[in-house]
Amino acid sequence: MIGVVGGGISGLVLAYELRRLGVDVTVWEAASVPGGVMRSQLHGDLVLELGPQRARLTGPFRQLVESVGLSEELVTAPTDLPLYMYHRGRLRRAPLSLSQAVTTDLLPWWAKARVLAEPFTAGPRAGELVGPFLRRKFGGAAYRALLGPLYGGLYASDPDRMPVKHALQRTLVELGVRRSILWRMFRGAGQAAASAPCSFREGLGALPLAITRKLEGSVRLEAPVRMLRKKAVGWEVTVDGAGIVPVDAVVLACPSDTAAGLLGSAYPEEAARLSALRYNRLALVYLKSETRLRGLGFQVAFGESLETRGVTWNESLFGRPGLHTAYLGGMKNPELSDWDDGRIAEIACKEFEVATGYRAEAIHVSRTRIPAWDETWDGLEGVEWPSDLYFCSNYTARPGILGRITEAKRLAVTLAATAQPTGYKPV
Numbered sequence: 001m002i003g004v005v006g007g008g009i010s011g012l013v014l015a016y017e018l019r020r021l022g023v024d025v026t027v028w029e030a031a032s033v034p035g036g037v038m039r040s041q042l043h044g045d046l047v048l049e050l051g052p053q054r055a056r057l058t059g060p061f062r063q064l065v066e067s068v069g070l071s072e073e074l075v076t077a078p079t080d081l082p083l084y085m086y087h088r089g090r091l092r093r094a095p096l097s098l099s100q101a102v103t104t105d106l107l108p109w110w111a112k113a114r115v116l117a118e119p120f121t122a123g124p125r126a127g128e129l130v131g132p133f134l135r136r137k138f139g140g141a142a143y144r145a146l147l148g149p150l151y152g153g154l155y156a157s158d159p160d161r162m163p164v165k166h167a168l169q170r171t172l173v174e175l176g177v178r179r180s181i182l183w184r185m186f187r188g189a190g191q192a193a194a195s196a197p198c199s200f201r202e203g204l205g206a207l208p209l210a211i212t213r214k215l216e217g218s219v220r221l222e223a224p225v226r227m228l229r230k231k232a233v234g235w236e237v238t239v240d241g242a243g244i245v246p247v248d249a250v251v252l253a254c255p256s257d258t259a260a261g262l263l264g265s266a267y268p269e270e271a272a273r274l275s276a277l278r279y280n281r282l283a284l285v286y287l288k289s290e291t292r293l294r295g296l297g298f299q300v301a302f303g304e305s306l307e308t309r310g311v312t313w314n315e316s317l318f319g320r321p322g323l324h325t326a327y328l329g330g331m332k333n334p335e336l337s338d339w340d341d342g343r344i345a346e347i348a349c350k351e352f353e354v355a356t357g358y359r360a361e362a363i364h365v366s367r368t369r370i371p372a373w374d375e376t377w378d379g380l381e382g383v384e385w386p387s388d389l390y391f392c393s394n395y396t397a398r399p400g401i402l403g404r405i406t407e408a409k410r411l412a413v414t415l416a417a418t419a420q421p422t423g424y425k426p427v
Helices: 009-020 059-067 098-103 109-116 130-138 140-155 169-174 181-187 189-194 206-214 256-263 268-275 314-318 341-356 375-380 400-418
Strands: 002-005 025-028 040-043 046-049 074-076 083-087 090-093 197-200 225-230 235-239 243-247 249-252 279-288 297-300 308-312 323-329 361-371 389-391
Touching: 002 009, 002 235, 002 243, 002 256, 009 025, 009 206, 009 400, 040 361, 046 323, 046 361, 059 206, 059 400, 083 140, 090 341, 098 109, 109 140, 130 140, 140 297, 140 308, 197 314, 225 256, 235 249, 249 256, 249 400, 256 268, 268 375, 279 341, 297 341, 308 341, 314 323, 323 341, 341 361, 389 400
Parallel strands: 002 025, 002 249, 083 297, 249 389
Antiparallel strands: 040 046, 074 197, 083 090, 225 235, 235 243, 279 323, 279 361, 297 308, 308 323
């Protein structure tokens, strides 16, 4: 049997794929509901996303949705919704195609010319950080107004502290980028446009709930794992309410500090490196505002005097009346998430009006955290773990829902190839 610690989207997809391959698996999740950061909450008639605000209806995501019976619950947004940047005092459309790159007022003509020179620049250099890499490839103006905020926003991080080798290199390889990012972006623009932004009627949290139902009792909720003990063959897992459970292999699909706590007694040096990984803390403010905004939302360019990093326009995306989600904090202001809800909400409302011209009221404030993929990831280089211990979480591979699905499916194939046949009934 495979034991999975953590019932977020990574652990659930892994377990689901293992069951499909006929492998016995159990998932232990400390919380009372599955999904990890992928959770949704009702506020009156509104669906609030406590983590990711949307997914993309790519092939792997669509296949998963269909296989767990959620196709009828899907809601999709138009594929042509624009994205905006708040820059030089107002919202400006971000160029997501070649024609938009020519006509956008986000960049002056000389900055556009510099961007077009990107194919003639070299690929990543040894030890290079993402910020210097993007500035070298596209120029400082495009970096500050567009690329830095967009890339840093994925992690609520600062690209000047993110090594390319950890944060970007694998993504470039998977996207087939050899030298020119610009060429690959325009070549794949049609594919991206075909993958509509999507969610579910009751929010993205419907997906982990549906996977859990399909796993038919293989997911144990309110079952925190207290100890891992390596045996000559396999592991012993100590779980609240279940005692000691023997497994053939362990997969840690939990945050790095949780994993470090479980491994610290047997592997203190390696666990200390896991524990040192930095997470960026982010405040999410849910705003109600009657607007005429149409688009995905906006990001804030570097150098602007706003605490807000960006805002998702949930009303425009999925018809959730008047709802917008603002993000504040992260590496830009690490202490902000410690402020009281009222102070954070007041800032979000004021800055929403500054950026859009519409007044807003805050209806809820929540907090989350995102792996920073900064210099602390250097500490994981050269670490060796037992061959029957695996990691599958948002600090081990590409971020985002698609990245989690992709990594989980790959690991499931690896584990199934080494697992002993059990005759376990696939889902």
